[in-house]
Amino acid sequence: MAVKMDKAATRELITRRAEQEIESGFYVNLGIGMPTMVANYIQPEKDVVLQSENGLLGIGRSPYEDEVDPDLINAGKETVTAAPGAAYCDSAESFAMIRGEHLDLAILGGMEVAENGDLANWMIPGKMIKGMGGAMDIVHGSKKVVIIMDHVNKHGDPKILKACKLPLTGKGVVDRIITDRAVMDVTEAGLVLVEIVEGWSVEEIKASTEAELIISDELLEISQ
Amino acid sequence: MAVKMDKAATRELITRRAEQEIESGFYVNLGIGMPTMVANYIQPEKDVVLQSENGLLGIGRSPYEDEVDPDLINAGKETVTAAPGAAYCDSAESFAMIRGEHLDLAILGGMEVAENGDLANWMIPGKMIKGMGGAMDIVHGSKKVVIIMDHVNKHGDPKILKACKLPLTGKGVVDRIITDRAVMDVTEAGLVLVEIVEGWSVEEIKASTEAELIISDELLEISQ
């Protein structure tokens, strides 16, 4: 039995599940777009520092109108505030943090993920190339890389593949994939289905995933 | 006719001549020991910034007793002050300035200099090795490297050689040598005698220099 959800509900489902990846004490980089929305769901009792690769360690909430400072933005170029105890730095230092594996977690979007952890999320040949921004650095630097995306593309085709077709962002860099249908871990043995969203069957997940899936002995169900 | 001077007078002669290498607007690194003394002779009308590789751009005079801050030293570990408009930085940034050729001039001491600009000033085999400190970086970074030293060693043997015998600090790094007897430039053609201290003859300089000397057509005399 497939599940129909509107786009907003899908995004909320994915981002709420992604929030569970964040532990208290973590330093986290959230990618542009849907990953940025994860910040809205971080439970207040968690002590989390969000890093923005344009030079802010400690992103706060969006500013009230009278607080807007044009010199204070996140990597998505949105106006933000700095959290108490924040620090600014230059771009070289910001990526020193990233490349030096000082971040505990990065949550990024994806176009394709392969069962070996390859990620493609920055270009589609034939279309205008906008650039990779910081994604190629971030996928190598964080202790854990979680990709959040729809399970299939708008044509209903799998985005989780045996091998990526699009040019890569990074090779073997993904640790976990969270979609609107399931959670999967990249392991030495292969891609393991560890959680499944309520309403989907294992067979349906397999059918909508090109990559070979190993079903975890401890498969959990995510309630919507 | 050889000239006899006591050690203090020799040092003053050399450091005063070295001061003339400093132009207004220059950023300068002065090595430990005799080079540090050059600062005492910098003419006040010159706008000069002295860099200390331990992280101070803008060394001031020595502190008065009531100004001494144990956290403020030069690379020779002497207490100093910061000049107005000084900036502190970390050691990586300090050597970024040096390595990146942002300094106009470095004045350093030497044990041996070869006619091709090789410099040895950090170790004597068989003696305890104390370390090269920042010298190996500084000789590569500055736009001009001037070595100041006695013309001969305490046994009267030449220190300006066809080839260095001691382990090198840097290869082909010296631009000019200033001694108690002469000033010599390292050029593509070879080592050129450009100035001679009053009281010394060209023949005496040649006799106390192992390196082949080209005599400049515009040889100047330095008065004592």
Place this chain on the structure above:
Amino acid sequence: MKHMYTSCHEAVKEIHDHSTIMVGGFGLVGIPENLILALVESNVKHLTVISNNCGVDDWGLGLLLKHKQIDKMIGSYVGENKEFERQVLAGELEVELTPQGTLAEKIRAGGAGIPAFYTPAGVGTPIADGKEVRNFDGTDYLLQEGLTADVSLVRALKGDRHGNLIYNKTARNFNPMMAAAGAVTIAEVEELAEPGELPADGIHTPGIYVQGLIEGKQEKRIERYTVSTHA
């Protein structure tokens, strides 16, 4: 004491046809607005521009694009600009995309006299094409070379007559590394200070990297105005 330019027009005379320039900023934040405007008016052509982004159609480096002054762009993300896309597709503009952290480090290396370094970013991707891959301790890395520029244009909040600069919040971004990597670095500052007024422990760019300054009032356009509403 540094050269104090009397106008941005005087300052950008350091830039000639075929110059390679670096321009600070991330998006429109921290860009030297008035130096860019003067560069547009100078009408120098065939520039190679190193900057994280390329402005928007009607502001920042987008203005240089509109006037066809750029031959080659080196950046990490150039997606905010229709004219950019048009020129690339028409073959009028060469673009070299570099991962953002690699770009920042290449510029830092250039200013710091490091000719090249190794980084994991881009291994196994199109970025690695033609680049040396080398393994250290079981991991593959790419060799990346340092970048320098004939002229760097940076923007700071405060600058003193020794060239010391302090940046504001996330307007710092690429500016400090670019200041160090320019043979000539021109700083557009919001406020000029006398030497000694800026805290010596709080300087972001030590004056040695800066050759001249100009004061400039900033518009500070916002790309994505995002606010919280009071509950």
Place this chain on the structure above:
Amino acid sequence: MKHMYTSCHEAVKEIHDHSTIMVGGFGLVGIPENLILALVESNVKHLTVISNNCGVDDWGLGLLLKHKQIDKMIGSYVGENKEFERQVLAGELEVELTPQGTLAEKIRAGGAGIPAFYTPAGVGTPIADGKEVRNFDGTDYLLQEGLTADVSLVRALKGDRHGNLIYNKTARNFNPMMAAAGAVTIAEVEELAEPGELPADGIHTPGIYVQGLIEGKQEKRIERYTVSTHA
């Protein structure tokens, strides 16, 4: 919020026999005095110590030497210490001398995830023995690898509970790079601050690099007391 150690003794429990540690400071300036004293009392042995200098006979890292806790020293200048000389000549202590700027950059690289870089320093000298030499644009450079440590001990003037640090004057030196290059970094601070008290634009070491803090009063011994006399 970071771990606030209740004592230096608790803090140095992170360090074990055969650990590689980095210790901040240039000469005796900026050294984490109390952490070193606690490390002496802990009696851990067979340390590899990365520090620009090795203290003096009766202070700083010289105390670790005296108690024969160091197997190997990586630094740029170790000439202030008789016991150091004795142990090296007796073959009790291994020493690896690295040019100061190269040392600073190796530590920065280690913290920044750069496995190796090229530098001109040391080409044609004994430092180049066994190292790759490579030519870029007509100049020879040495390949140098990044350095990291199991534990870094640094000293700051101020630190907040997020681990953000501000250093004082030339006591900054190697501390910021070492803070970033330690798997565990312990900061000895002269003053503890609450988050938000330190200026976000003036932080030298962002808190991400620091795992724990301890407050400590410093003696600050002076090696070369040099003063001007009033005219």
